[in-house]
Amino acid sequence: MDNSVLPQNSLISVKNLSFSRGNKKIFDDISLEFERGKITAIMGPSGTGKTTLLKLIGGQLFPEQGTISVDGNNVHRLRRSELYNLRKRMGMLFQSGALLTGMSVFDNVAFPLREHTHLPESMIRTLVLMKLQAVGLRGARDLMPNELSGGMARRIALARAIALDPMMIMYDEPFTGQDPISKGALVQLIKSLNNILKLTSIIVSHDVLETAAIADYIYVISEGKVVGQGRPEDIEQSESDWVQQFMTGAADGPVHFHYPAKDYVDDLLSTGKRYG
Amino acid sequence: MGALYKQNDCEEHKKMIAFLDHLGKNTRTSFTKLGRGTFFLLQTLSGILSVLIRPRLLFNQMYSVGVLSFLIITISGLFVGMVLGLQGYYILSDFGAEETLGVMVAASLVRELGPVVAALLFAGRAGSALTAEIGLMKATEQLSGMEMMAVDPIKRIITPRFLAGLLSMPLLAGLFSAIGIIGGQMVGAGLLGVDEGAYWSQMQANLDFQDDIINGVIKSIVFGFVASWIALFEGYDAIPTSEGVSRATTRTVVNSAFSILGLDFILTALMFGDN
Numbered sequence: 144m145d146n147s148v149l150p151q152n153s154l155i156s157v158k159n160l161s162f163s164r165g166n167k168k169i170f171d172d173i174s175l176e177f178e179r180g181k182i183t184a185i186m187g188p189s190g191t192g193k194t195t196l197l198k199l200i201g202g203q204l205f206p207e208q209g210t211i212s213v214d215g216n217n218v219h220r221l222r223r224s225e226l227y228n229l230r231k232r233m234g235m236l237f238q239s240g241a242l243l244t245g246m247s248v249f250d251n252v253a254f255p256l257r258e259h260t261h262l263p264e265s266m267i268r269t270l271v272l273m274k275l276q277a278v279g280l281r282g283a284r285d286l287m288p289n290e291l292s293g294g295m296a297r298r299i300a301l302a303r304a305i306a307l308d309p310m311m312i313m314y315d316e317p318f319t320g321q322d323p324i325s326k327g328a329l330v331q332l333i334k335s336l337n338n339i340l341k342l343t344s345i346i347v348s349h350d351v352l353e354t355a356a357i358a359d360y361i362y363v364i365s366e367g368k369v370v371g372q373g374r375p376e377d378i379e380q381s382e383s384d385w386v387q388q389f390m391t392g393a394a395d396g397p398v399h400f401h402y403p404a405k406d407y408v409d410d411l412l413s414t415g416k417r418y419g
Numbered sequence: 420m421g422a423l424y425k426q427n428d429c430e431e432h433k434k435m436i437a438f439l440d441h442l443g444k445n446t447r448t449s450f451t452k453l454g455r456g457t458f459f460l461l462q463t464l465s466g467i468l469s470v471l472i473r474p475r476l477l478f479n480q481m482y483s484v485g486v487l488s489f490l491i492i493t494i495s496g497l498f499v500g501m502v503l504g505l506q507g508y509y510i511l512s513d514f515g516a517e518e519t520l521g522v523m524v525a526a527s528l529v530r531e532l533g534p535v536v537a538a539l540l541f542a543g544r545a546g547s548a549l550t551a552e553i554g555l556m557k558a559t560e561q562l563s564g565m566e567m568m569a570v571d572p573i574k575r576i577i578t579p580r581f582l583a584g585l586l587s588m589p590l591l592a593g594l595f596s597a598i599g600i601i602g603g604q605m606v607g608a609g610l611l612g613v614d615e616g617a618y619w620s621q622m623q624a625n626l627d628f629q630d631d632i633i634n635g636v637i638k639s640i641v642f643g644f645v646a647s648w649i650a651l652f653e654g655y656d657a658i659p660t661s662e663g664v665s666r667a668t669t670r671t672v673v674n675s676a677f678s679i680l681g682l683d684f685i686l687t688a689l690m691f692g693d694n
Contacts, residue, residue, distance in 0.1 A: 201567050230569040241564030244556075255568045258575070303568075 154179045154343045160209035171367035182344040184358035193347040234304030234312040240296035242288040249284040255306045274302040294325025311343040318350040466578035476579040484545045485587030496595035500602025521622035524603030529635045533596030538642035542675035546650035550671040553654025554664035588643025634690045
């Protein structure tokens with residue numbers, strides 16, 4: 144693993160983090176750095192706790208060990224009001240979009256502005272329309288969330304996430320379940336928003352192609368450990384069989400196709416005694 | 420023989436330990452839940468001030484919790500009053516006391532049936548809807564999302580609904596009783612020939628504002644408090660899947676019904692015990 148390209152000027156740094164759920168160790172002493180102004184991707188198979196990592200960074204979960212600092216603040220040492228102030232500068236895009244179902248698209252995007260500012264309604268209108276224009280959905284302002292397609296819902300949620308002009312955005316599986324056109328649109332949006340708004344982005348995903356296309360740095364996580372890290376081209380050249388299998392999507396490799404079982408022939412020829 | 424005895428003894432022991440284990444686990448689960456519920460209630464109450472600053476949040480919820488329960492409360496109240504009128508008339512007329520029908524109908528409604536039945540209907544109509552709404556908001560990450568937008572979901576979502584339930588319940592119970600009394604009058608005076616003047620004047624003379632009406636209102640406030648608390652907590656505490664939400668909704672109705680009926684007995688004993 145080439146450590147010479149480790150990010151230096153980091154906005155978020157995760158140090159020696161451990162976290163378990165029940166008896167399952169989700170993270171086992173991992174350290175990650177997220178550089179300012181860059182797109183950093185966390186990749187790994189489903190169930191490796193990628194979403195959990197975002198919740199830890201957002202202060203919604205507490206680590207067992209280790210520290211997470213965002214812009215110099217230790218997230219889990221902050222008082223509630225300080226944490227809330229920090230969160231105003233953190234955008235998060237949930238996998239489902241997490242739009243408030245009782246409100247129209249316009250009100251959803253206006254929600255953080257109305258909650259946190261005392262701006263007059265006319266200015267809120269202008270801001271909301273600007274954010275919606277940025278994601279290409281200004282015309283959908285009067286729709287309700289249940290009238291949106293999955294891709295539209297995510298773009299609206301993105302407009303909402305940038306409503307308060309945050310310093311960073313965390314994307315939770317932004318490409319999952321999207322058709323190729325919406326995927327393409329989201330890839331474009333994430334990249335251009337990051338560059339134009341000078342954001343720091345964290346993408347959690349297992350969509351290799353889309354993520355590798357826009358990420359500046361990638362961490363590959365499996366079973367609580369970082370198994371590979373580097374620029375996308377480094378990752379593609381990785382010597383680790385595991386990382387290779389993940390990046391190419393091979394059916395068999397270090398991660399076996401078959402769930403552990405006794406020998407196939409023995410199993411077929413056995414007396415057929417019931418299990419248990 | 421000795422070995423057999425020993426083996427039996429061992430089996431007994433195992434059963435006993437399994438039973439204790441089960442009992443202990445259940446007790447602990449219940450108490451943990453009670454603890455979470457109490458903590459949730461305290462958080463909810465701590466948000467009251469911020470809701471009062473933005474009364475629109477409260478008004479919106481009073482519409483969906485209170486106004487939308489109008490129909491079921493009105494119709495049920497009418498029928499309960501009519502049945503009371505019928506049954507009361509049959510019994511009272513045996514003693515030639517049908518003139519006191521108004522007292523009987525009004526007292527049973529204002530003291531008991533108004534608060535209790537309205538609260539049971541409220542738990543079924545508004546409580547289950549609240550649980551499902553909050554549970555779904557949790558399952559679709561809306562509550563989490565709100566937290567990440569630095570908005571406290573308890574203050575923004577839960578407290579307005581809690582206050583709306585608390586304030587709506589006495590109004591709905593009052594409506595239930597008022598409509599019920601009219602229902603009783605329709606059947607008693609309208610159909611069965613009880614003197615209408617007697618129906619109203621006996622009621623007026625024999626019902627006490629403090630003993631009957633205020634006590635009824637107190638009951639309905641307590642029921643509103645408990646029913647809203649249970650509904651909101653079950654939603655907030657639901658396992659965030661569709662199955663979890665549906666089970667939470669069922670629990671809301673069942674637990675609210677038990678709590679309302681249990682509390683009604685206690686409150687009645689406290690209020691009318693020394694009469």
